[in-house]
Amino acid sequence: MKADVWQKYEVLFWVLTGIFVYLLILTIIYLVLKIAFHKKLGGIGLYLSYFFMFPLLLLGEITAYPRKRKMWLIKSGLKEGHSYLEEGIGLGTSPILASRIVGAKGRI
Incomplete structure (x- = not known):
């Protein structure tokens, strides 16, 4: 062959x-x-x-370790009902965690 x-x-x-x-x-x-x-x-x-x-x-x-990113969002002052603006770089893990923090009253 x-x-x-x-x-x-x-x-x-x-x-x-x-x-x-x-x-x-x-x-x-x-x-x-x-x-x-x-x-x-x-x-x-x-x-x-x-x-x-x-x-x-x-x-x-x-x-990336999600708890570290979540603590970073909390330390930045993000609370329930706030608005969070994502710059659009990466895979979107920060907005997913931020949506859990701001809840239904907040905006992503």
Whole structure:
């Protein structure tokens, strides 16, 4: 039997190839945006680092200790009946906890 291309190379090769293609696509998008916005973007290092840090930020949001976040909301002065404005960054764990604190009288 003839081995196909997936069996010919090891997993590490395909992982590194995927990362390379991902970086190549992001670099092309960066260059297109740089041309379209006439050099009003930050450096390419800053642009590429965001796409690698974003999954880690989500992982941190998921694994954050909920009691710590709830105590942070209580210490900030949030009470029943208050309004809470969420900035819209992350997965929405703060509004879920804030909705339990403000109750039916409050607004999220």
